Amino acid sequence: MIPSQVFSAYPIEDFRAHEAGIRDAMDRVLTGSSYILGPEVSAFESEFADWIGARHAVGVANGTDAIELLLRAHGIGPGDQVAVPSHTAVASVSAIQRAGADPVLVDIDPVSRTIDASTLGAALAREDARNVKAVLAVHLYGHPAPLAPLQALCRTNGLLLLEDCAQAHGAEWEGRRVGALADGGAFSFYPTKNLGAIGDGGAVCTNDDGIAERLRWLRQYGWAERYVSHVTGINSRLDELQAALLRVKLRTLDQQLKRRSALARRYEERLGSVGWLQLPAVSENVRHAWHLYVIRTPHREALFAHLSSAGIPVALHYPAAVHQQPAYCQLPPGSPGLPQTESLLREILTLPLHPYLSDEAIDRVCESILSFPLP
Ligand SMILES: Cc1ncc(COP(=O)(O)O)c(C=O)c1O
Numbered sequence: 001m002i003p004s005q006v007f008s009a010y011p012i013e014d015f016r017a018h019e020a021g022i023r024d025a026m027d028r029v030l031t032g033s034s035y036i037l038g039p040e041v042s043a044f045e046s047e048f049a050d051w052i053g054a055r056h057a058v059g060v061a062n063g064t065d066a067i068e069l070l071l072r073a074h075g076i077g078p079g080d081q082v083a084v085p086s087h088t089a090v091a092s093v094s095a096i097q098r099a100g101a102d103p104v105l106v107d108i109d110p111v112s113r114t115i116d117a118s119t120l121g122a123a124l125a126r127e128d129a130r131n132v133k134a135v136l137a138v139h140l141y142g143h144p145a146p147l148a149p150l151q152a153l154c155r156t157n158g159l160l161l162l163e164d165c166a167q168a169h170g171a172e173w174e175g176r177r178v179g180a181l182a183d184g185g186a187f188s189f190y191p192t193k194n195l196g197a198i199g200d201g202g203a204v205c206t207n208d209d210g211i212a213e214r215l216r217w218l219r220q221y222g223w224a225e226r227y228v229s230h231v232t233g234i235n236s237r238l239d240e241l242q243a244a245l246l247r248v249k250l251r252t253l254d255q256q257l258k259r260r261s262a263l264a265r266r267y268e269e270r271l272g273s274v275g276w277l278q279l280p281a282v283s284e285n286v287r288h289a290w291h292l293y294v295i296r297t298p299h300r301e302a303l304f305a306h307l308s309s310a311g312i313p314v315a316l317h318y319p320a321a322v323h324q325q326p327a328y329c330q331l332p333p334g335s336p337g338l339p340q341t342e343s344l345l346r347e348i349l350t351l352p353l354h355p356y357l358s359d360e361a362i363d364r365v366c367e368s369i370l371s372f373p374l375p
Contacts, residue, residue: 313352
């Protein structure tokens with residue numbers, strides 16, 4: 001059994017690595033003039049927008065709200081449909097429903113594990129997908145969705161292309177960071193994300209001044225000016241404490257992304273020739289943000305048990321697709337199935353990966369996999 005500190009938890013390690021800066025930042029906020037939508041949020045929004053390469057970043061309360069408000073800012077709501085992969089966090093789909101729209105669940109490409117553009121094309125031709133107004137491309141695990149074919153499809157069909165970047169801070173497509181490559185991107189700063197707060201947080205990036213303005217209204221009761229609601233908004237504000245802390249962590253994010261990549265390479269070097277394992281592939285012209293390292297094997301159940309009993313914290317992202325969840329049960333009658341999603345889900349396994357893991361920790365995981373007695 002491996003001592004648990006070898007695989008220490010990422011959020012607490014991330015706090016320790018930034019502790020002095022975080023304590024200073026907290027102090028600044030506590031003794032400052034504003035706790036809500038003050039100077040820290042404004043500064044973080046402009047620093048994060050610069051880092052992404054977007055004109056605007058608008059801080060909100062979490063990643064689910066970021067998706068909902070992005071949809072609403074574009075006028076998507078009741079009567080509209082949004083195409084989205086079923087292989088994603090449930091939040092991607094619940095946000096669409098909270099905006100009042102209906103999800104159209106689409107299958108994935110098993111190699112990139114993101115939405116499959118040709119299946120999407122076929123779905124868009126269906127009679128029951130007539131009201132699709134947008135595609136929500138999820139850059140799952142940190143691997144960008146196939147933006148070139150998606151852009152072409154969206155252009156042909158007059159659809160918006162929105163990005164769910166909750167797992168993809170720092171992922172790149174053709175040398176540009178995801179988040180403002182199309183009609184807007186939603187980010188989560190949940191503590192385990194590549195850029196994580198000490199609570200909930202989120203942001204929307206956009207290059208469109210009008211959308212940014214609507215997002216600022218929507219996140220605060222629809223106010224265009226204080227106490228004057230121009231649209232029906234909600235309360236979804238990023239708070240000053242989280243923003244101040246995110247500013248501290250943003251400064252080391254590039255370095256952390258490099259470390260994530262180095263650890264992913266180490267897995268690849270040690271496990272690349274194991275025939276019964278499929279390691280995550282990286283498409284051409286993209287940079288993976290390595291939020292999660294997800295392998296695939298027909299021996300998933302036995303390997304999960306083997307690694308767990310050796311004290312290695314493995315996980316499943318996710319145990320079920322959205323259409324297999326009790327609350328979202330079943331595709332609408334008549335929909336084609338999602339065979340790639342369903343077969344991938346039976347075989348995936350998430351190995352430990354975060355920037356504070358040592359090379360030795362990765363080696364221990366690999367040794368344990370290499371000693372797995374194939375059933
Ligand atoms: C792909 C994806 N989309 C959306 C979200 C929602 O983010 P939050 O938990 O901040 O609401 C998450 C978070 O887990 C996610 O992984």
